[in-house]
Amino acid sequence: DKTRDSFFGKLDRMVRGKDTVDAEVLDELEEILITSDVGVDTTLDIIDHVEARVAQDQYVSAQELNGLIRDEIARLMLEGSEERPADFDAPLPNQPHVIMVVGVNGVGKTTTIGKMAHKYRQAGKSVLMGAGDTFRAAAIEQLEIWADRAGVPLIKQKHGADPAAVAYDTIEAAEARDADVAIVDTAGRLHTKGGLMDELAKMKRVMGRKIPDAPHEVLLVLDASTGQNALRQAEEFIDSVDVTGLALTKLDGTAKGGVVIGVSHQFQVPVKYIGVGEAVEDLQVFDRKGFVQGLFKGVES
Amino acid sequence: MFEGLSQKLEGALQSVTGQGRIDEVNVAETMREIRRALLNADVNYQVAKEFTANVKEAATGEDVLTSVTPGEQLTKIMHDELTRVLGGEHEGIEMAETPPTVILVAGLQGSGKTTFCAKLARHFRKEGHAPLLAASDVYRPAAVDQLKTLADQVNAPVYSIEDDGEIVEDAVRVANEAVTEAQNTARDIVIIDTAGRMHIDEAMMQEVEDIKTTVAPNETLFVVDSMTGQDAVNTAKEFNERIDYDGVVLSKLDGDTRGGAALSIRTVVNKPIKFASTGEKLDALTPFYPDRMAQRILGMGDVVSFVERA
Numbered sequence: 126d127k128t129r130d131s132f133f134g135k136l137d138r139m140v141r142g143k144d145t146v147d148a149e150v151l152d153e154l155e156e157i158l159i160t161s162d163v164g165v166d167t168t169l170d171i172i173d174h175v176e177a178r179v180a181q182d183q184y185v186s187a188q189e190l191n192g193l194i195r196d197e198i199a200r201l202m203l204e205g206s207e208e209r210p211a212d213f214d215a216p217l218p219n220q221p222h223v224i225m226v227v228g229v230n231g232v233g234k235t236t237t238i239g240k241m242a243h244k245y246r247q248a249g250k251s252v253l254m255g256a257g258d259t260f261r262a263a264a265i266e267q268l269e270i271w272a273d274r275a276g277v278p279l280i281k282q283k284h285g286a287d288p289a290a291v292a293y294d295t296i297e298a299a300e301a302r303d304a305d306v307a308i309v310d311t312a313g314r315l316h317t318k319g320g321l322m323d324e325l326a327k328m329k330r331v332m333g334r335k336i337p338d339a340p341h342e343v344l345l346v347l348d349a350s351t352g353q354n355a356l357r358q359a360e361e362f363i364d365s366v367d368v369t370g371l372a373l374t375k376l377d378g379t380a381k382g383g384v385v386i387g388v389s390h391q392f393q394v395p396v397k398y399i400g401v402g403e404a405v406e407d408l409q410v411f412d413r414k415g416f417v418q419g420l421f422k423g424v425e426s
Numbered sequence: 427m428f429e430g431l432s433q434k435l436e437g438a439l440q441s442v443t444g445q446g447r448i449d450e451v452n453v454a455e456t457m458r459e460i461r462r463a464l465l466n467a468d469v470n471y472q473v474a475k476e477f478t479a480n481v482k483e484a485a486t487g488e489d490v491l492t493s494v495t496p497g498e499q500l501t502k503i504m505h506d507e508l509t510r511v512l513g514g515e516h517e518g519i520e521m522a523e524t525p526p527t528v529i530l531v532a533g534l535q536g537s538g539k540t541t542f543c544a545k546l547a548r549h550f551r552k553e554g555h556a557p558l559l560a561a562s563d564v565y566r567p568a569a570v571d572q573l574k575t576l577a578d579q580v581n582a583p584v585y586s587i588e589d590d591g592e593i594v595e596d597a598v599r600v601a602n603e604a605v606t607e608a609q610n611t612a613r614d615i616v617i618i619d620t621a622g623r624m625h626i627d628e629a630m631m632q633e634v635e636d637i638k639t640t641v642a643p644n645e646t647l648f649v650v651d652s653m654t655g656q657d658a659v660n661t662a663k664e665f666n667e668r669i670d671y672d673g674v675v676l677s678k679l680d681g682d683t684r685g686g687a688a689l690s691i692r693t694v695v696n697k698p699i700k701f702a703s704t705g706e707k708l709d710a711l712t713p714f715y716p717d718r719m720a721q722r723i724l725g726m727g728d729v730v731s732f733v734e735r736a
């Protein structure tokens with residue numbers, strides 16, 4: 126095993142005294158990006174841009190090239206918007222600010238909601254959760270435990286209840302209690318299941334009936350270990366419920382989650398949060414620089 | 427969404443048409459297309475490289491068939507090679523000579539372990555066995571509830587340890603006592619559900635290793651999400667080093683993932699893929715079919731049967 130940190134050491138040797146990028150550097154860059162799940166198309170796009178910029182700037186030092194590569198990657202990822210601040214203590218434009226959390230099975234939706242509720246609470250906001258997964262075994266019980274951990278109330282109905290009704294109840298309760306934030310969980314579903322995607326769209330519509338712009342955010346959760354299928358997931362979820370932001374979970378392993386670069390670029394959605402563990406505090410606001418740094422760090426095989 | 431690989435290869439292979447043999451020169455360009463297709467299907471970078479080299483070797487010197495296009499012919503060669511690597515004899519679960527047969531199930535977070543355990547219990551119930559489920563995930567919120575709910579649906583009991591309504595956080599003890607419980611209650615299979623864990627989490631990896639040494643399972647299965655990308659090799663290797671599993675379960679194959687992780691895992695750990703999990707419902711469990719998986723990874727529709735007839 127070699128460490129990726131050595132890449133920039135090699136970079137130094139490669140570019141010293143040259144005005145083009147050595148093929149070996151590009152090959153290695155390609156390997157790093159592909160093994161980070163960046164995907165072939167996005168990787169080639171990045172490499173093309175790096176090459177073009179180097180050609181244009183004539184001469185670059187290793188340090189400049191290093192920065193340039195990182196810039197070219199970061200550039201692809203959309204920045205967050207003011208209407209949906211990622212910082213938990215930033216003032217929110219709506220009250221209640223309604224967030225719906227969606228994604229395929231087992232990516233970390235429920236856990237992310239628990240962590241978000243905790244972070245909002247820490248920032249002094251009042252939060253309410255809605256148990257919109259009425260389908261999976263013990264999904265409500267799971268969210269209940271997270272609600273306890275975060276110290277926030279949970280709006281729920283029985284297992285098997287209409288998830289749209291639960292979502293509606295949640296918003297209604299949030300309004301009645303003057304909550305700052307309402308976060309609605311949804312059952313995991315594969316993006317290929319039309320019926321379940323329609324159900325999600327209905328949930329969203331019903332929320333909009335109670336508060337015209339609700340949900341103000343639709344957060345798509347992606348698992349960092351997922352490969353190129355994440356692009357398909359994003360495409361379908363965006364199509365059904367207009368995703369406004371991404372959360373990338375399970376970055377505490379060795380998976381890099383590089384596919385979000387292409388997702389963010391192709392669909393123009395910002396990455397807002399990263400999940401870095403199973404504990405209540407293991408959620409961070411996404412930082413592009415740190416993320417790109419992570420691609421070049423750690424062990425590869 | 428996915429273009430057929432063979433169509434893509436046609437362009438690159440124009441030169442072969444009308445020639446007698448596939449040779450080094452006329453496939454070189456094509457190999458890049460193939461590698462790309464594999465990477466797009468999430469086959470690991472190194473694995474794709476090796477695999478492409480093997481295909482090149484297998485293809486070189488082959489007579490060009492006149493009845494099919496070279497692209498189709500090469501796709502067929504690749505499909506066969508892929509099936510060979512993915513496959514081998516279908517292996518089921520080995521039963522213990524003296525019951526109970528103990529099956530340990532492990533994997534990353536959210537990969538589908540608990541659901542699979544219930545599916546497996548259902549599968550054995552259908553065959554007339556009497557499985558017991560062990561709730562060794564003592565950490566995830568409501569994990570025991572989830573297992574109990576699913577187990578209820580398939581009429582299998584769950585062994586768990588609670589103290590004053592609180593889950594006792596001792597996964598090894600749960601597994602161990604479950605085996606004794608099975609002996610005492612004449613259950614002939616014990617399926618141990620464990621918490622999801624990261625392969626780099628030393629304490630958690632030690633725990634699953636401890637479960638394995640304590641209960642000495644007849645079968646250890648590694649459950650992996652079929653949507654997994656490049657990192658599949660790292661996790662598969664690390665789990666294999668720690669618990670030397672006997673087989674792999676590919677979950678969530680009901681989606682549209684190309685599932686290249688299957689090839690990566692097969693290549694790096696050389697353990698058979700024993701089951702495919704294809705839905706949230708408990709009857710969605712099938713044996714693993716290497717040829718179907720090969721077609722899926724290549725995204726190539728009916729090229730294979732077409733070439734087979736040629």
Ligand SMILES: Nc1nc2c(ncn2[C@@H]2O[C@H](COP(=O)(O)OP(=O)(O)OP(=O)(O)O)[C@@H](O)[C@H]2O)c(=O)[nH]1
Binds near residue numbers: 312
């Ligand atoms: N290591 C790690 N595990 C995580 C992270 N986020 C979630 N998990 C774990 O992943 C598993 C699945 O998480 P859930 O929150 O239940 O996922 P979900 O998307 O709600 O799942 P479904 O509702 O079944 O679709 C659990 O074991 C979580 O503890 C993370 O950032 N890091």
Ligand SMILES: Nc1nc2c(ncn2[C@@H]2O[C@H](COP(=O)(O)OP(=O)(O)OP(=O)(O)O)[C@@H](O)[C@H]2O)c(=O)[nH]1
Binds near residue numbers: 540563623704
């Ligand atoms: N579509 C589909 N969903 C599945 C499949 N297997 C499991 N799931 C779903 O994936 C999610 C996670 O499954 P679990 O069985 O809870 O996964 P796990 O590995 O036990 O998760 P942890 O215990 O948190 O590590 C749930 O929503 C399941 O319903 C499958 O084959 N297809």
Ligand SMILES: [Mg+2]
Binds near residue numbers: 235258312
């Ligand atoms: Mg959930």
Ligand SMILES: [Mg+2]
Binds near residue numbers: 539540566619622
């Ligand atoms: Mg589980």
